[in-house]
Amino acid sequence: DAKTTQPTSMDCAEGRAANLPCNHSTISGNEYVYWYRQIHSQGPQYIIHGLKNNETNEMASLIITEDRKSSTLILPHATLRDTAVYYCIVNTGTASKLTFGTGTRLQVTL
């Protein structure tokens, strides 16, 4: 699986959009970009995934660059409950393992 690079930490004011970047310059054509988050003391939670088109669901939007070498997870209106570690994972999406890196620690503040 391709490796990913994320900033260690980010801050965001409550109510503002949180934009979390991820670099995956070695991504292969059959690899998806997944995002998970882990709120303190809980198990990781799936957020969204995509291949090459931008995706949106009730939790977030995923913007993937045309060359697929990077992506951005957008939480449109961050709340305090969105404070968590966010993991960007590249995976073929088949029967293979999810490899979690160190992620980005997002702190949402008042």
Next chain:
Amino acid sequence: DAGVIQSPRHEVTEMGQEVTLRCKPISGHNSLFWYRQTMMRGLELLIYFNNNVPIDDSGMPEDRFSAKMPNASFSTLKIQPSEPRDSAVYFCASSKGGRVAEAFFGQGTRLTVV
């Protein structure tokens, strides 16, 4: 659905004792994963089952660790004998089919070996 259910939530045991962690995956999911999380090493995949069959156990640290999935609704992770360095949070996750696109994680078992 209640989600992935793990038990116990917390376990404190003495070094050398046997520890058994339990997991009930979401009904209808046929892939199950055991992860371990520590501050030093983050989230590590220990073993992965598909249709109750272990597919990849390369993450199991050593022979003291064993995992079973006797049926589609139950899995165990056993450590025997336990050591202080096994202290961690152990997560179980399940997903539909062989795809990990949307894996659902349990609340974890916090193991402390003293």
